[in-house]
Amino acid sequence: MFPSPITKPHARFAYHGLLWFALVLWLLPLAAVLLTSVRTAADIAAANYWSWPTETAALENYRSIFVEANLLRYFFNSVLITLPAVFFALLFSSLAGYALAAFNFRANFLVYAMFIAGNFIPFQILMIPVRDFSLQLGLYDTKTGLAIFHVAFQTGFCAFFLRGFIRELPREMFEAARAEGVAEWRIYWHIVLPLILPALAALAVLVFTFIWNDFFWGLILAPDADARPITVGLQALKGTFRAQWHLLSAGSVIAALPPVLLFFMLQKHFISGLTMGATKG
Amino acid sequence: MFDRRSLTPWTPWLFMAPALLLFAGYVVWPIAQSIWLSLHAWDGLGAKTWVGVDNYAEMWEDEQIATAVYNNIWWLVCYLLAPVMGLALALFLNQQVRGIRLAKSLFFFPFVINLVVVGLVFRWFYDPSYGPLNALLGVFDIAPTSFLADEDTATFSVIAAGLWPQTAYCMLIYLAGLAGMDGEVLEAARIDGARGARMLRHVILPQLRPATFIVVVVTVVGALRSFDLIAIMTEGGPYGTSTVLAWEMYEQALFSYRMGYGAAIAVLLFIVMDFYIAWFLWRLARRER
Numbered sequence: 213m214f215p216s217p218i219t220k221p222h223a224r225f226a227y228h229g230l231l232w233f234a235l236v237l238w239l240l241p242l243a244a245v246l247l248t249s250v251r252t253a254a255d256i257a258a259a260n261y262w263s264w265p266t267e268t269a270a271l272e273n274y275r276s277i278f279v280e281a282n283l284l285r286y287f288f289n290s291v292l293i294t295l296p297a298v299f300f301a302l303l304f305s306s307l308a309g310y311a312l313a314a315f316n317f318r319a320n321f322l323v324y325a326m327f328i329a330g331n332f333i334p335f336q337i338l339m340i341p342v343r344d345f346s347l348q349l350g351l352y353d354t355k356t357g358l359a360i361f362h363v364a365f366q367t368g369f370c371a372f373f374l375r376g377f378i379r380e381l382p383r384e385m386f387e388a389a390r391a392e393g394v395a396e397w398r399i400y401w402h403i404v405l406p407l408i409l410p411a412l413a414a415l416a417v418l419v420f421t422f423i424w425n426d427f428f429w430g431l432i433l434a435p436d437a438d439a440r441p442i443t444v445g446l447q448a449l450k451g452t453f454r455a456q457w458h459l460l461s462a463g464s465v466i467a468a469l470p471p472v473l474l475f476f477m478l479q480k481h482f483i484s485g486l487t488m489g490a491t492k493g
Numbered sequence: 494m495f496d497r498r499s500l501t502p503w504t505p506w507l508f509m510a511p512a513l514l515l516f517a518g519y520v521v522w523p524i525a526q527s528i529w530l531s532l533h534a535w536d537g538l539g540a541k542t543w544v545g546v547d548n549y550a551e552m553w554e555d556e557q558i559a560t561a562v563y564n565n566i567w568w569l570v571c572y573l574l575a576p577v578m579g580l581a582l583a584l585f586l587n588q589q590v591r592g593i594r595l596a597k598s599l600f601f602f603p604f605v606i607n608l609v610v611v612g613l614v615f616r617w618f619y620d621p622s623y624g625p626l627n628a629l630l631g632v633f634d635i636a637p638t639s640f641l642a643d644e645d646t647a648t649f650s651v652i653a654a655g656l657w658p659q660t661a662y663c664m665l666i667y668l669a670g671l672a673g674m675d676g677e678v679l680e681a682a683r684i685d686g687a688r689g690a691r692m693l694r695h696v697i698l699p700q701l702r703p704a705t706f707i708v709v710v711v712t713v714v715g716a717l718r719s720f721d722l723i724a725i726m727t728e729g730g731p732y733g734t735s736t737v738l739a740w741e742m743y744e745q746a747l748f749s750y751r752m753g754y755g756a757a758i759a760v761l762l763f764i765v766m767d768f769y770i771a772w773f774l775w776r777l778a779r780r781e782r
Contacts, residue, residue: 213587213589213671213676213679214587214671214674214679214692214693214696214697215584215587215588217588218588218590224590227588227590228590228591228592231585231586231590231593231596232596234585235596235599235600238599238600238603239599239602241614241615241618241657242602242614244614244618244625245610245614245617248617256623257623303511304511304512304515305512307508307509307511307512308509308511308512308513310508311504311505311506311508311509312505312509315504315505317502317505317506320505321778321781323509323513325774325777325778326516326521327512327516328770328773328774328777329770329774330516330520331714332714332766332769332770332773333520333524333766334717334718334739334759334762334763334766335718335720335739336738336739336742336743336755336758336759336762336763337523337524337527337759337760337762337763338520338523338524338527339527339742339743339746339755339759340523340526340527340530340746340752340755340756340759341522341523341526341527341530342519342523344537360515361519364515364516364518364519364520365519365520367512367515368512368516368520371512396504396508400508421605424607425606425607425608426607427607427608427609427721427724428720428721431724443607443609446609446610446613447609447724447725450613450616455620455622455623457617457620457623460613460617461613461617464609464610464613464614467607467609467610468605468606468610471605471606471607472602472605472606475598475602475605479598483665483669486662486665486666487665487666487669
């Protein structure tokens with residue numbers, strides 16, 4: 213291990229102290245938001261940031277953010293956009309990833325390179341045409357339209373990820389099945405899919421977070437109140453609740469919650485997805 | 494590899510069909526359309542008029558674009574602090590003590606939160622009348638500053654907000670890199686008397702090369718994509734001084750109804766990124782062999 217493990221008892225004690233002190237500093241903004249979200253307006257005007265709230269307004273704040281500001285609706289919009297998009301992105305990319313990993317064909321590297329390059333593209337180059345044909349197809353300002361875009365964009369990233377994973381599987385397995393005359397789609401369904409479940413889990417958590425946290429495409433493709441995801445809804449509140457930081461904080465907590473919960477529940481998957489490739493290459 | 498007769502040449506294409514169709518429709522074709530559009534003047538509704546390279550010529554003269562490019566460079570330079578700080582944090586956390594796992598995931602936490610929330614948190618943090626930062630400065634008798642409304646501080650205040658989740662991400666990748674390190678190499682280096690900074694430079698950093706590669710790639714892409722935080726925190730202001738290319742493009746296209754000009758800005762951003770993509774793919778192709 214590097215740096216060398218700290219072994220002396222008082223050094224360990226000092227390290228512990230420093231560790232938690234640094235952590236508190238690092239998370240201070242979040243703690244402040246959490247605290248602010250239950251404060252009253254009067255408390256904020258009196259500039260009580262760090263003190264324990266003199267009287268809490270948790271219920272009122274969260275109620276007004278949910279009901280009056282309609283955040284509950286945006287929250288469900290986000291759910292209805294994100295979950296199907298994750299499902300289809302995984303389905304399509306596992307199919308493509310299998311083709312890229314298990315077949316030799318001329319354009320293989322070309323397709324693979326295209327999927328990778330897609331991840332780097334500045335969104336702006338897609339913005340006008342995608343918005344334009346969403347308008348023409350009647351997909352503008354719909355949850356479906358936004359979800360389809362996310363599927364299209366995330367599929368590239370997922371296919372790249374899964375191709376790597378499938379290539380690591382023992383090749384003899386596919387070859388034996390093929391020699392037996394098993395149809396390709398059966399190989400995919402009965403052999404490949406069960407084996408890549410851990411990778412799919414890792415990707416699902418990651419892609420859920422990416423899509424949930426998307427702001428730009430929501431703003432471009434679904435800015436209207438009926439379809440907008442929570443990130444766009446929260447940004448719109450910024451204008452309505454000018455300087456009402458207790459309400460904005462409550463909204464922020466709600467918008468951040470699903471990925472945060474998912475992260476703490478499925479930490480192993482989340483991290484294994486993100487760090488793939490950090491140790492080799 | 495597999496040359497059984499029943500494997501027709503189009504089998505892989507069937508598997509890739511849904512992904513390829515979507516990707517072609519939503520990514521490849523729009524790129525071509527944007528490039529085409531950048532040679533036109535268009536308000537988004539009426540007819541498109543061919544203007545050749547006029548949009549690009551105008552961009553060359555546009556001071557707002559110059560500001561955007563200048564700010565983008567600052568974003569890039571400052572964002573590269575994230576890998577450095579991330580590595581420092583990872584080295585600090587690479588210990589085995591009680592509770593370290595929890596500490597690591599709490600340090601990583603900011604990355605999971607969306608940038609709209611990060612932007613709002615920092616907006617409040619910088620707020621001149623209600624914000625904690627000014628309250629803190631007030632303790633030292635420093636007059637409150639409106640960090641986001643001052644041209645000298647706006648861009649850097651936004652970048653600082655972005656560095657927070659970005660550093661968390663870099664830390665995580667470096668932690669994985671440190672964990673995956675070959676223990677025998679470290680032992681050998683220690684026996685040879687390497688320690689501290691020398692060990693870091695000659696033994697650890699070379700072994701962390703793959704992690705550094707990923708971290709730098711992702712950080713550069715993040716810096717060039719900076720849009721969300723600007724939209725939330727400054728909207729390019731005050732007076733357009735904190736704009737970047739991504740924001741400028743959005744504003745020109747959707748607020749000034751200049752789709753052609755917006756497309757030209759997007760193409761500029763795309764070209765910059767292309768060099769980067771080419772370099773990445775070249776490296777990857779070399780590794781595949």
